[in-house]
Amino acid sequence: MQSAIVLGGGMIGVSAALHLQQRGWAVTLVDRREPGRETSYGNAGMIQAEAVRPYPMPRDLATLLKIATGRTNDVRYSLSSLHLHIEPLLRYWWHSAPKRHREAVDAWARLIAYATSEHDILIREAHADNLIRRAGYRMLHRDAASFDLAIRTAEEDRREFGVNFRVLSGKELARAEPVLRDDLPGAIHWLDTWTVSDPGALVTAYAELFERRGGAIVLGDAQSLRQTATGWSVDTDQGRLDAANAVVTLGPWSPDLLHKFGYRIPLVRKRGYHMHYSGGASLDLPLIDKSGGYAMGPMAKGIRITTGAELTSPDALATPVQLASAEASARELIDLGKRVEPDPWFGTRPCTPDMLPVLGQAPQHPGLWMNFGHGHQGFTLGPATGRLLAEMMSGETPAIDPTPYRPERF
Numbered sequence: 001m002q003s004a005i006v007l008g009g010g011m012i013g014v015s016a017a018l019h020l021q022q023r024g025w026a027v028t029l030v031d032r033r034e035p036g037r038e039t040s041y042g043n044a045g046m047i048q049a050e051a052v053r054p055y056p057m058p059r060d061l062a063t064l065l066k067i068a069t070g071r072t073n074d075v076r077y078s079l080s081s082l083h084l085h086i087e088p089l090l091r092y093w094w095h096s097a098p099k100r101h102r103e104a105v106d107a108w109a110r111l112i113a114y115a116t117s118e119h120d121i122l123i124r125e126a127h128a129d130n131l132i133r134r135a136g137y138r139m140l141h142r143d144a145a146s147f148d149l150a151i152r153t154a155e156e157d158r159r160e161f162g163v164n165f166r167v168l169s170g171k172e173l174a175r176a177e178p179v180l181r182d183d184l185p186g187a188i189h190w191l192d193t194w195t196v197s198d199p200g201a202l203v204t205a206y207a208e209l210f211e212r213r214g215g216a217i218v219l220g221d222a223q224s225l226r227q228t229a230t231g232w233s234v235d236t237d238q239g240r241l242d243a244a245n246a247v248v249t250l251g252p253w254s255p256d257l258l259h260k261f262g263y264r265i266p267l268v269r270k271r272g273y274h275m276h277y278s279g280g281a282s283l284d285l286p287l288i289d290k291s292g293g294y295a296m297g298p299m300a301k302g303i304r305i306t307t308g309a310e311l312t313s314p315d316a317l318a319t320p321v322q323l324a325s326a327e328a329s330a331r332e333l334i335d336l337g338k339r340v341e342p343d344p345w346f347g348t349r350p351c352t353p354d355m356l357p358v359l360g361q362a363p364q365h366p367g368l369w370m371n372f373g374h375g376h377q378g379f380t381l382g383p384a385t386g387r388l389l390a391e392m393m394s395g396e397t398p399a400i401d402p403t404p405y406r407p408e409r410f
Contacts, residue, residue: 001024001025001026002024002025002026002244002245002393002394003025003026003027003231003243003244003245004017004020004025004026004027004028004243004244004245004246004247004369004393005027005028005030005225005232005234005241005243005245005246005247006020006027006028006029006030006246006247006249007030007031007222007225007234007246007247007248007249007250007257008030008031008222008248008249008250008251008253008254008372009029009030009031009033009034009035009203009207009217010035010040010203010249010251010378010382011040011202011203011206011378011379011382011383012040012249012251012371012372012374012378012381012382012385012386013029013031013035013247013249013250013371014029014035014203014206014207014210014382015118015122015206015382015383015385015386015387016247016249016371016382016385016386016389016390017029017210017215017386018122018206018209018210018213018215018383018386019383019386019387019389019390019391020247020389020390020393020394021210021213021214021215022390023390023394023396025390025393025394026243027210027215027216028215028216028217028218028241028243029207029210029215029216029217029218030217030218030219030220030222030234030236030241031217031219031220031222032219032220032221032222033219034204034207034217035203035204035206035207035217040199040200040203040378040379040382041199041200041203041345041347042199042272042274042306042345042346042347043199043272043306043376043378043379044274044286044288044295044297044304044306045195045196045197045198045199045286045297045299045304045379046137046193046194046195046196046286046295046297046379046380047115047116047119047193047194047195047196047379047380048112048115048190048193048377048380049112049115049116049163049192049193049194049380050157050163050164050165050190050192050193051112051193051376051377051380052105052108052109052112052157052160052161052163053105053108053109053157054101054104054105054108054355054356054375054377055351055355055375055376056095056096056101056104056355057089057092057093057095057096058096059093059096059097072293073292073293073294073307073308073322073325073326073329074293074308074309075293075308075309075310075311076308076309076310076311076321076322077310077311077312078310078311078312078313078316078319080313081311081312081313081316082311084313085268085269085311087266088266088267088268088353089268089311089353091266091353091354092268092351092353092355094353095353095354095355096355100354101355103404104354104355104356107356107404107405108355108356109161110400110401111357111381111384111385111388111400112377112380112381112384113161114383114384114387114399114400115380115381115383115384116192116194118383118384118386118387119194119383121383122206122209122383123202125209126205126206126208126209127205128201128202128205128206131196131197131198131201131202131205132194132195132196132197132202133194133195133196133197133285134194135191135195135285136189136190136191136192136193136195136285137189137190137193137195137285137286137287137288137297138168138173138176138177138187138188138189138190138285138286138287138288139187139188139190139287139288139290140173140184140187140287140288140289140290140333141184141185141186141187141188141290141291142184142185142289142290142291142292143185143291144185146290146291147185147186150188150290151167151188154167154188163190163192164190164191164192165188165189165190165191166188166189166191167186167188167189168186168187168188168189169186170182170183170184170185170186172186173186173187176189176284176285177283177284177285177287179281179282179283179334179335180333180334181333187287189285195285195286195297196379197298197299197300198299198300198301199379201300218236218237218238218241219236219237220234220235220236220237220241221234221235221236222234222248222250222253222257223256223257225246225248225257227261227365227368228242230242230244231243231244231245231246231367232244232245232246232367232368234246244367245367245368245369245393246367246368246369247369247370247371247389247393248368248369248370248371248372249371249372250372251348251350251372251378252267252269252314252348252349252350252372254267254350254358254370254372254373255267258362258370261362261364261365261368262364263362263407263410264410265352265358265370265373265407265410266352266353266410267350267351267352267353267373268311268351268352268353269311269314269348269349269350269351270308270309270310270311270348270349270351270376271309271310271311271312271316271346271347271348271349272306272307272308272309272310272346272347272348272349273306273307273310273318273320273322273323273344273345273346274304274305274306274307274323274344274345274346275304275305275320275323275327275339275340275341275344275345276299276301276302276303276304276339276340276341277302277303277304277305277336277337277338277339277340278301278302278303278337278338278340279302279337279338280303280334280335280336280337280338281334281335281336281337282298282303283296283297283298283303283334284298285297285298286298287333289326289329289330289333291329292325292326292329292330293307293308293322293325293326294306294307294308294322294326294329294330296326296330301340302337302340303330303334303336303337305323305326305327305330305336307320307322307323307326308322309349310322314348318343318344318346320344320346323344349375349376349378350372350373350374350375350378351373351375351376352373352375354409355375356373356404356405357371357372357373357374357375357381357385357405358370358371358372358373358405358407358410359371359385359388359389359392359402359405359406359407360389360392360402360405360406360407360408361392361393361407362407363407363408369389369392369393370407371385371386371389385405387399388400388402388405
């Protein structure tokens with residue numbers, strides 16, 4: 001029986017472990033905490049079937065100046081830590097040129113096509129349907145010009161990728177969400193996306209499915225990974241663990257581990273915040289406020305506001321400027337109620353400069369595999385890339401060509 005250690009218990013790691021297990025592998029999942037407590041816990045709770053275009057870096061001077069002068073809530077940065085981000089940001093800017101971004105879209109959309117169908121299998125097998133709603137979400141526009149542009153882009157996506165949406169006028173939006181005022185330009189209702197009332201609970205449900213099928217989950221130190229004569233080993237609270245293969249699914253911490261094996265994989269590390277609110281109005285479906293640079297949606301703990309990207313140092317204290325701005329914007333739309341937690345949650349999204357995940361075997365180390373760097377869509381893509389990785393590791397013909405995601409491209 002083939003064996004593997006999967007390092008990282010987020011959506012990516014748990015999904016990869018399940019797909020390997022399904023193919024008869026002996027798999028142990030290793031993390032420093034219980035599954036689903038890091039980045040997979042803190043997202044906006046959407047399985048985004050419509051997200052066929054990865055986020056490019058703005059290249060027009062007006063938008064870059066807005067970011068530089070702090071006049072947009074999508075992106076904030078700490079000047080003192082900007083030097084940590086310069087190299088990956090320059091690469092990101094280069095890859096965001098129209099021709100190169102188009103190549104990224106082609107590779108990205110092939111993965112997104114499997115997002116909901118692969119989740120659907122796991123949702124049913126994990127008995128987690130109570131966490132899922134299959135009614136889409138709405139993208140709100142407060143500016144008529146940006147709304148018109150968004151409609152044209154959505155129509156392109158429908159023609160090219162078959163995504164489904166409805167255009168809602170301001171009055172139609174107010175009828176669909178009576179808590180909103182009716183003087184807004186309108187929204188796009190993306191119909192194919194699924195929403196999750198508790199993202200961490202979905203990862204936990206998948207992890208419990210893995211355990212019910214005989215998989216082991218142990219606490220351990222991923223940084224202790226080392227190559228042995230027969231494969232790979234890692235130190236856990238149950239002692240040394242050995243396997244023929246090791247899979248690195250540590251999200252933003254993956255390059256730090258791989259660095260000691262000689263790999264230099266650049267990441268744009270984007271910090272995001274969230275906070276829950278209760279006692280106010282309740283939304284029917286999640287809403288992304290495009291001009292406010294945040295998402296908000298109904299969750300188990302109340303309305304969750306999730307922010308955009310903050311570029312700061314990994315160990316920096318919370319600086320929830322974006323959250324405060326998002327909260328103020330949201331209160332212009334609905335009665336949010338009061339904050340549930342005393343402090344905001346924050347975590348880091350691992351974004352590669354070319355906007356594609358790192359997926360495949362390490363070029364110089366047989367049996368060492370990588371699956372990370374999904375940007376804002378790790379929660380969406382975990383089961384899809386988990387399947388692709390398991391197919392590659394098992395010697396099967398992959399469902400799609402894995403070449404664009406290969407680690408050696410760096």
